[in-house]
Amino acid sequence: MSKTVFGESPYEVLGLEIDASDASVRAAYQQAMRSARRDRDLRDRISRAYNALRRPAGRHEADLLTSLPARLRPDEGAAILLAEARRRMAEVSPLIPDAGSLGLRPG
Template identity: 80%
Template sequence: MSKTVFGDSPYEVLGLEVGASAADIRAAYQRAMKSTLRDRDLRDRISRAYNALRRSAGRHEADLLTPLPVRLPPDEGGAALLAEARRRMAEVSPLLPDPASLGVRPD
């Protein structure tokens, strides 16, 4: 299971792919809770993952923090994966500091 900056990816805790529908998230949550009746720690992780994904802001954050798969899918040499990575970087790049403010000079 890959880790995000804040811990396990909510998608992986529930066994879902990034971009799952709200109905898929609810069904995965219910399945996971039924299968772990006695493990309180795992139930807490599942609840936190579900709560993160059911809110739009939490879901957007989970989408940005969930690592992309290492293996490229068989579609056109990974064109869809590359487009998704570029889209995520465009969303995150305004949050990064300006290199000039860090004292970095271009050579």
């Protein structure tokens, strides 16, 4: 299971693909909660994942923080992976502070 900057990917906790519909997210949440009846820690992880994916802003954040696929199908090239990485970095880069604003010196 891949980790995001803040922990496990909500998609992987619920066993979903990134393009899952809202109905699929809800169904996966309900099924996971039934299977984790007595495990409080697992139920907490499932609840956090569901809460992240049920709101559009939370889903967008989870999409950005979820790692890119490690392996592509043979008919897809590395250019697709590179384009996706560049698109995600363009979305995230305005959120990353520069070293000067943090009081760090380059070098």
